[in-house]
Amino acid sequence: MTVNESGRLERPYGIAPPGFRLPDATRVGPVHLQISNLQQSIDFYGDVLGLHVLEQTVESVALGAAGVDRPLLWLHARSGLKPAPRRGAFGLYHFAILLPNRAALGQFAEHLTRARVRVGMADHLVSESLYLTDPDGLGIEVYADRPRHTWRHRDRELSMATDPLDIENVIAEGRGDVWSGMPAATTIGHMHLHVGNLEGAESFYHRALGFDKMVWSYSGALFFAAGGYHHHLGTNTWSPGPSATDDQARLLEWELIVPGEQDASAAGRSLRAAGYSVEDGGTSWIAADPWGTRLRIAPE
Numbered sequence: 001m002t003v004n005e006s007g008r009l010e011r012p013y014g015i016a017p018p019g020f021r022l023p024d025a026t027r028v029g030p031v032h033l034q035i036s037n038l039q040q041s042i043d044f045y046g047d048v049l050g051l052h053v054l055e056q057t058v059e060s061v062a063l064g065a066a067g068v069d070r071p072l073l074w075l076h077a078r079s080g081l082k083p084a085p086r087r088g089a090f091g092l093y094h095f096a097i098l099l100p101n102r103a104a105l106g107q108f109a110e111h112l113t114r115a116r117v118r119v120g121m122a123d124h125l126v127s128e129s130l131y132l133t134d135p136d137g138l139g140i141e142v143y144a145d146r147p148r149h150t151w152r153h154r155d156r157e158l159s160m161a162t163d164p165l166d167i168e169n170v171i172a173e174g175r176g177d178v179w180s181g182m183p184a185a186t187t188i189g190h191m192h193l194h195v196g197n198l199e200g201a202e203s204f205y206h207r208a209l210g211f212d213k214m215v216w217s218y219s220g221a222l223f224f225a226a227g228g229y230h231h232h233l234g235t236n237t238w239s240p241g242p243s244a245t246d247d248q249a250r251l252l253e254w255e256l257i258v259p260g261e262q263d264a265s266a267a268g269r270s271l272r273a274a275g276y277s278v279e280d281g282g283t284s285w286i287a288a289d290p291w292g293t294r295l296r297i298a299p300e
Contacts (some may be wrong), residue, residue, distance in 0.1 A: 081247060129141050
């Protein structure tokens with residue numbers, strides 16, 4: 001890596017935005033979901049995913065890894081909701097839980113097999129992933145990254161694919177250890193959203209918000225990140241739309257965490273300067289992409 005004439009860190013892959021650039025330490029924070037039945041979801045996210053209740057009210061619950069007081073998910077119950085549409089709606093495609101290592105993914109995979117949970121799976125070259133849905137049809141990915149030094153790139157584009165996963169090899173990595181829930185180092189690794197068009201997604205998330213563009217040759221998709229990660233955000237046009245409605249299970253909001261208040265303010269001002277509506281929430285800034293998906297930019 002080198003520093004260019006403008007003082008920006010130059011990596012061998014990715015395209016930096018033309019203006020404001022999100023700090024390298026940017027990460028995805030808590031994900032807020034609207035669900036139909038609180039206890040049903042608590043049971044699923046506890047028994048299947050191994051998340052623990054950190055805080056609970058009559059209508060909402062915060063979930064996270066054992067022994068860690070930082071929520072990964074907030075579930076907000078509303079009775080009478082319709083499930084998320086099978087073909088998707090603009091908004092959530094999936095949220096992605098990042099495990100700290102491949103051994104944890106192997107233990108989780110064996111746990112799912114024993115529990116007879118139906119999953120999808122894929123090898124993305126930069127990571128290995130399992131896919132499932134919650135009781136309301138909301139998409140979930142659980143994955144582990146491959147070491148960064150193994151990632152490949154060509155003409156500044158990071159190489160990603162959807163190849164078959166060697167699930168037996170992944171399970172073997174778990175060494176037969178019993179899954180005991182999400183490890184303490186578990187995080188929300190990325191978000192993946194349905195959007196109406198990739199041009200609008202690039203304008204909002206790359207040019208205005210300040211993500212680097214990482215992958216752009218993937219059919220119907222664009223991937224964005226900060227700090228040289230493979231992606232903190234995926235966007236795709238694989239759903240016919242329209243946007244999710246208030247009477248459906250859906251993503252309410254996702255959080256993007258930056259190092260400090262000045263970084264959050266700079267990101268908010270960049271979005272506003274690009275013509276997007278931004279709400280100043282005090283220490284955080286709130287915006288919505290062109291399809292109504294809400295994003296909260298907040299400091300650590």
